[in-house]
Amino acid sequence: MSAPPPSQGPVTATGTASHNIHGQAIAITVFSTIKWWGKPFLPVLFATTKRVPKLTGTLVKLSFIHFARWSVIEQLPYNGPPQTKRKLRYPHMYFESNFNGGWEEYIDAFSHILTSGMAAFWGSSYGFPKALPVGPFKRYIQVNETEASHYYSAYPQATITMIKGALDVEGKVAPLKRNAAKMEPDAFAAAYERFLTEAQRSL
Amino acid sequence: MSSKNNVNGQAYGFQAMTPIEPGKEHELRGYLEGMHAAGSPLEKLPRTHMGRFVIVEDFHNDPSWGQRKEEHLDLQYLIFTSNFDGELDSYLDELCEVMAPEAQEIWGRCVGCPASAAGDELKAYLKHNQIDCGFFYAAYGAATVPEVKAALRQRDELIAFATSSQGLGPEALQEAFIARFGSE
Numbered sequence: 001m002s003a004p005p006p007s008q009g010p011v012t013a014t015g016t017a018s019h020n021i022h023g024q025a026i027a028i029t030v031f032s033t034i035k036w037w038g039k040p041f042l043p044v045l046f047a048t049t050k051r052v053p054k055l056t057g058t059l060v061k062l063s064f065i066h067f068a069r070w071s072v073i074e075q076l077p078y079n080g081p082p083q084t085k086r087k088l089r090y091p092h093m094y095f096e097s098n099f100n101g102g103w104e105e106y107i108d109a110f111s112h113i114l115t116s117g118m119a120a121f122w123g124s125s126y127g128f129p130k131a132l133p134v135g136p137f138k139r140y141i142q143v144n145e146t147e148a149s150h151y152y153s154a155y156p157q158a159t160i161t162m163i164k165g166a167l168d169v170e171g172k173v174a175p176l177k178r179n180a181a182k183m184e185p186d187a188f189a190a191a192y193e194r195f196l197t198e199a200q201r202s203l
Numbered sequence: 204m205s206s207k208n209n210v211n212g213q214a215y216g217f218q219a220m221t222p223i224e225p226g227k228e229h230e231l232r233g234y235l236e237g238m239h240a241a242g243s244p245l246e247k248l249p250r251t252h253m254g255r256f257v258i259v260e261d262f263h264n265d266p267s268w269g270q271r272k273e274e275h276l277d278l279q280y281l282i283f284t285s286n287f288d289g290e291l292d293s294y295l296d297e298l299c300e301v302m303a304p305e306a307q308e309i310w311g312r313c314v315g316c317p318a319s320a321a322g323d324e325l326k327a328y329l330k331h332n333q334i335d336c337g338f339f340y341a342a343y344g345a346a347t348v349p350e351v352k353a354a355l356r357q358r359d360e361l362i363a364f365a366t367s368s369q370g371l372g373p374e375a376l377q378e379a380f381i382a383r384f385g386s387e
Contacts, residue, residue, distance in 0.1 A: 019236060022243075029257050029282070046208065048336040059340055065284040067253055068340040069216050076220060079315025079330045079372065083222045083279040094218070096284060118239070127268035135360060136279060144263050149235035150256040152243040153384035154348050158355055160269070164355035167233045167346055171362060173384070179383050192376060196365060203362050 020148050023156025024100040025066065027148045030141060033092040034072065038124025042072050042093070045120055058114055063160050064106065066153075068097040070121060093125060100159040107138050164203035172199045208336045212251070212344025217285045219332040221313040222278040231281065232258055233313045244305040245285070248297055252348055254285040256309070281313055283329075288347040291330075299325040343386070360384070367371070 019025040034042070039102050049055045059065060071094040080086045099106055110118060111134040118131035127144075129136035155163070180188060209216050225230055235256045238244065245254045259280045264273040287294050299306065303321035310316040310325065317324035342349065360383065368379055 019216065019239070021305045025253060027253075029255070031259065031262060033262060033264075033274065037266075042337060049338055050208070056340060063228065063342075066342055067214070067216065069218070069284070069336045070338045071218060071334050072337050073220070073334055076222070079222055079328075079332070081314075082225060082278065083314050089274045092274075093337075093370070095281075096255070098286065119384050120364035127265055128271045140363060143257075143265070146257055146259055148255040148257045149232055150238045150243065151253075152245040152251070152255070154246075154249075154251055155351055155355060157352075160342055161321045162355065162358065163343055163351055165342060166350070167360035169358055173357070173361065176380075177384050180377060183377070185377045187243075188377040188380070192380065199361070201356060203365070 020151055022153045024153045024159050024189060025151070025153035025156055026099055026101070026103065026142075027151040028095075028099070028103070029146045029148060030095045030144045031126070032093045032095070032122065032125035032144050035124050038093070039072070039074070039091045041124055042070075042121075046070065062109060062113060063164065064099050064101050064109070064200070066098040066100070066163075068099075070095050070104055072154070074133070083168065088200065093122075095121075098153070104138075108134055109143060111137050124156075135200055168202040169199050172202070189197050206335055209291075209299055209339055211309040211341040212340045213288055213347065214334045214339075214341040214344040215287055215291055216339040216341075217283075217287065217291060218336065219283050219329045220259075220334050221281050221283075221316070221328075221332045222234040224312055224314055227251075228260075228279045229260065231309070231370070234308050234312075236336060236386070238369070239362045248285075248287070248294070250294055250348055252286045252288070252298070252353050253321060254283070254287075257282040257284075265280065278314065281309070283309075286341065292326075295326045295329055299323070299329075322368045 059068075072093045073088070075087055076083075084156060097106075111131040115131045118137075122128040128138055130141050131137055174197060176191055179191075183191065235258070245251045259276065259282060261276050261279075262274050264270065264275070283335070285294075299322050303325075306325055307320040311320040312327065316328055346354070364380070364383055368376055371379060
């Protein structure tokens with residue numbers, strides 16, 4: 001017997017269920033069941049990924065993920081009846097991402113650019129069909145995805161590119177703001193031009 | 204997993220997974236989905252970058268995947284996750300205070316939630332049901348919500364200024380810049 005299919009709420013033009021969206025921000029929530037060897041392997045993978053920044057370099061370069069997390073659930077905290085006190089037979093992986101862009105584009109980018117990373121993170125999950133070709137992988141994500149009932153972003157209209165650009169400009173404009181009143185008009189105009197040249201990619 | 208894995212820069216990734224009282228799943232889903240219309244209660248927590256409520260009905264079992272035995276959840280579960288600034292205790296203190304009315308509607312429908320669904324009791328309940336991250340990624344983990352919002356505002360102002368100041372001479376440009384952005 002299989003779990004009920006993912007909630008079929010209204011779907012946007014990019015294939016994303018509407019409750020998963022707040023402005024530009026999109027939520028994806030995926031559960032997968034892990035094979036026995038994932039239990040010792042995944043914590044080592046997570047620790048290594050955290051300690052070696054180069055490994056997350058591609059995630060950073062992709063520039064469409066605000067926040068993401070992977071958790072391994074081995075046991076559910078007990079809260080009393082009617083909850084059953086029991087140990088899970090398998091560990092389960094919870095994955096969530098907060099990104100901007102469309103669902104299809106997101107999965108495409110994950111598959112094509114993070115191919116080896118995907119194999120490492122989901123390779124121990126039952127049913128993982130490899131990241132490429134992308135068709136089977138999309139179907140795998142769809143059947144394991146659960147729609148959010150409520151999703152919130154504090155800055156819903158901002159993409160990662162806008163946020164990173166804004167934070168970058170912050171550092172570049174600070175000296176100009178600090179010195180503007182102390183400069184001669186011609187020197188200020190030249191400094192402002194230099195700032196615009198340096199900051200144009202971030203604006 | 205270690206609670207250190209919940210942190211990236213100054214950002215914290217919190218997750219609680221609580222069993223829903225049988226028979227209350229439908230009304231909880233209705234309440235959560237209705238929050239969109241009234242505005243998110245997470246807005247009342249200014250340290251929250253992004254958060255979500257998800258109802259998980261069961262694990263997915265597919266016989267073709269080679270899993271020897273099926274596994275099912277005993278009840279449906281509510282997952283709450285938040286990506287926020289700073290440390291957990293003070294965040295949950297704020298949540299349990301300012302979100303008390305909504306918390307009653309949300310966790311009040313979950314097994315084991317204290318009757319008050321507020322304050323220290325709710326905080327203890329959420330911490331008891333916390334699931335630690337294995338790996339938590341934050342693209343701008345050093346920046347707080349107010350910093351991100353201020354940077355975005357300033358970016359918009361700089362773009363508007365760059366357009367409106369075209370053609371100004373050096374003196375007028377400097378005056379306009381100082382008038383708009385001040386001079387520290």
